[in-house]
Amino acid sequence: MNRMNQINLDVLMEISKNIYRTVHPFLGSREGGKAIGIGFGGDLTRFIDQIAEKAVVKYLKEKGLSCILIGEEGGVQKIGENPEGYLIVDAVDGTTNAVRGINFSSASLAAASKDSLEDVEAAAVINLFDGELYVAEKDKGARLDGKRITTSKASELKNSIVSIDVSSTPERLNRVIPVMKTARRVRSLGAASLEIC
Structure with a gap:
């Protein structure tokens, strides 16, 4: 990851685990599914979405990390005084599954040095039901809970x-x-x- 960017893979992993701890008690709950409003992405924001994204912002501020945060709920936010890089977050991907207790929902995060997808340096996806953590770094491959994983061999x-x-x-x-x-x-x-x- 670019040394100028404070948001690295370790930070993504910590934020992912923090989201997991925050939302896990609300999976499959009526409270978690309470409609709050419409998010930046145009979808209905539910309580579980809101608390998950707030957990990201809180973590960044507590750790003194500065970046441009792009979240599905809150949109584009400047965090800190001198933002270095971008953090792209869907704090609850699969909200409908999450609030219904269907075991297939995640949080996804990506860190980029600039404002394009080709500048993504690291990413993390955590299963919000069981905590399985997928991570990847540019030019270094991907891992699931620390174990190297590969893509499918299907070419057609x-x-x-x-x-x-x-x-x-x-x-x-x-x-x-x-x-x-x-x-x-x-x-x-x-x-x-x-x-x-």
Whole structure:
């Protein structure tokens, strides 16, 4: 990770674990599912989303870390006086699953030195139900709970399992039908970041 950027893989791991501890008691609860408003991303914000993203901000401030935080609920926020790098967060990916107690929801975080996806240096995804932690660093590969993992060896779509958000508009769905027809299997489990792990 760029030395100028204070948000590194260790920080992402700590924030992930902090989100897990914060939201875990509210999984499958009525309180966790309480509607709060509409988030920056345009989706309904529920209590569990709000407390998860607030936990991120609190952690950054307590540790004296400075960055530009881009969150699904709160949008773009300057944290600290001299932001170094970007922290992109979906503190609860799969909110519907989380509030219904369906064991497939995660928090996803990425640290970038600049404001583009190609500048992402490290990322973390934590399963909010069991705490499994996936991490990756640019040019260093990925790990699950410390153990190295690899991508699928499938090189053709016909041999692949594809994840597609089928709750999209009919127009968007029509665009992905050719992919759905070609892929070996299509899944939509409700938490994209966890699905790609």
